[in-house]
Amino acid sequence: MLLTISTTHSPATDLGYLLGKHPDRFQTFELSFGRSQVFYPEATTDCCTAALLLEVDPVKLVRGQGTSLSQYVNDRPYVASSFLSVAIAKVFRSALSGQCKDQPKLATLTMPLCAKLAVLPCRGGVDFLERLFEPLGYTVTATPHVLDEHFPEWGDSAYFSVELEAITTVQALLSHLYVLIPVLDEDKHYWVGEDEVEKLLRHGEGWLNDHPEKAQITQRYLKRQKSLSQSALAQLGGEETAELAAAELAIEKPISLNQVRHETIVATLKKYQAKRSIDLGCGEGKLVALLAKDNFFEQIGGMDVSYRSIEYARARLDRIFLSAAQQQRIQLFQGSLTYRDRRLADYDAATLVEVIEHLDESRLAALARVVFEFARPKLVLITTPNSEYNIKFENLPTGKFRHHDHRFEWTRLEFQTWAADICQRFNYTVSFTDIGSVDPDVGAPTQMAIFEESNK
Numbered sequence: 001m002l003l004t005i006s007t008t009h010s011p012a013t014d015l016g017y018l019l020g021k022h023p024d025r026f027q028t029f030e031l032s033f034g035r036s037q038v039f040y041p042e043a044t045t046d047c048c049t050a051a052l053l054l055e056v057d058p059v060k061l062v063r064g065q066g067t068s069l070s071q072y073v074n075d076r077p078y079v080a081s082s083f084l085s086v087a088i089a090k091v092f093r094s095a096l097s098g099q100c101k102d103q104p105k106l107a108t109l110t111m112p113l114c115a116k117l118a119v120l121p122c123r124g125g126v127d128f129l130e131r132l133f134e135p136l137g138y139t140v141t142a143t144p145h146v147l148d149e150h151f152p153e154w155g156d157s158a159y160f161s162v163e164l165e166a167i168t169t170v171q172a173l174l175s176h177l178y179v180l181i182p183v184l185d186e187d188k189h190y191w192v193g194e195d196e197v198e199k200l201l202r203h204g205e206g207w208l209n210d211h212p213e214k215a216q217i218t219q220r221y222l223k224r225q226k227s228l229s230q231s232a233l234a235q236l237g238g239e240e241t242a243e244l245a246a247a248e249l250a251i252e253k254p255i256s257l258n259q260v261r262h263e264t265i266v267a268t269l270k271k272y273q274a275k276r277s278i279d280l281g282c283g284e285g286k287l288v289a290l291l292a293k294d295n296f297f298e299q300i301g302g303m304d305v306s307y308r309s310i311e312y313a314r315a316r317l318d319r320i321f322l323s324a325a326q327q328q329r330i331q332l333f334q335g336s337l338t339y340r341d342r343r344l345a346d347y348d349a350a351t352l353v354e355v356i357e358h359l360d361e362s363r364l365a366a367l368a369r370v371v372f373e374f375a376r377p378k379l380v381l382i383t384t385p386n387s388e389y390n391i392k393f394e395n396l397p398t399g400k401f402r403h404h405d406h407r408f409e410w411t412r413l414e415f416q417t418w419a420a421d422i423c424q425r426f427n428y429t430v431s432f433t434d435i436g437s438v439d440p441d442v443g444a445p446t447q448m449a450i451f452e453e454s455n456k
């Protein structure tokens with residue numbers, strides 16, 4: 001991954017002093033996860049560009065971490081992420097802390113600067129990218145990369161080439177990049193603990209407190225760990241902000257609503273005597289763990305397309321005490337709901353809790369065949385957001401989805417129409433249940449369809 005920083009300040013070669021790297025030299029720095037190099041593609045008095053090239057070593061990345069496919073097949077070596085932040089902190093340490101040894105006066109000088117990031121993942125889209133950088137005075141230019149140039153109809157990916165231009169100090173630019181790159185990527189390659197709060201406050205000094213997206217930045221930087229972001233926000237701006245953050249932390253108050261969903265699912269499975277049940281798109285295995293603790297269930301499956309989720313689910317099950325016999329009942333595996341899979345047969349019920357809205361609508365026909373034609377359990381429970389309820393979430397802007405990965409959110413009529421079509425095609429009957437508190441006008445936050453195989 002490549003970051004370049006250019007200036008047209010006069011003399012532009014002052015950039016060398018500011019970054020503490022001589023424009024004539026090519027320097028290499030070893031890092032625990034790879035290697036970074038600093039060089040200057042151009043260094044004249046009119047224009048000077050410093051380049052930071054970071055090569056993440058995929059072998060170092062997986063060393064000592066067990067094995068999973070996602071450790072081998074991932075975007076990490078190619079995109080700007082928390083690895084780049086660590087490289088910035090190591091390679092440009094004094095510049096990031098606002099020091100300039102040879103020319104101390106330069107450190108506080110504002111100048112025209114342009115940073116270019118070859119590939120930046122922007123979870124939340126260009127809109128979010130702009131909301132992060134524009135309040136800091138940057139002009140943002142983002143060019144999307146297509147998902148696959150052989151299949152233009154698939155559309156754009158979440159990756160962009162990004163240019164950020166502003167008149168600012170080198171230290172401010174580096175600290176903005178250091179904090180906001182992982183915020184955009186929404187991932188960190190290391191464990192996030194208390195010391196990350198300190199890093200955020202240190203590198204956010206002078207700009208984060210007044211940033212309109214302060215709450216989002218803090219939550220994403222701290223990987224949505226509620227107690228950490230509350231602590232950071234309280235330190236940034238007093239009690240009031242901490243409360244605001246708590247309110248914003250979750251549009252849906254995920255703990256309570258998610259819990260209600262899972263409890264409703266368990267109760268419904270029991271009502272229908274479904275002793276063998278598989279959770280499709282099981283995520284981090286919360287529902288699987290709930291079923292595992294309940295001896296009513298004789299066979300419990302969990303499948304997800306994400307290896308990482310399956311690993312989380314496995315770790316979750318390891319943490320709860322289960323006898324060997326209880327463990328024997330559980331099968332956790334990676335797989336996709338859009339491909340026929342023999343492992344999905346032999347269950348009385350299948351559950352899809354907040355899953356369908358994560359698939360492109362064009363893939364739902366394949367999902368329907370996999371579940372209702374091939375796996376064909378007697379009972380299928382599907383939950384999905386009721387989009388009519390979205391106006392009740394004060395923190396959700398109009399027209400936005402509840403989660404950035406949602407491909408659609410349906411009204412009650414849209415869901416019912418889809419379900420009716422399934423019944424007709426695959427010979428099932430369906431009824432609907434509200435989950436969460438019901439509003440007389442817009443219904444409940446979550447809608448659940450109960451499909452039963454029909455004998456007719």
Ligand code: SAH
Nearest residue numbers: 281282283304305306336337353354355358
């Ligand atoms: N059911 C969980 C997680 C919901 S999030 C819960 O109630 O908390 C949606 C999940 O669907 C994610 O874990 C995602 O990885 C999974 N998913 C998305 N597309 C999928 C597919 N094609 N096959 C299987 N799982 C998929």
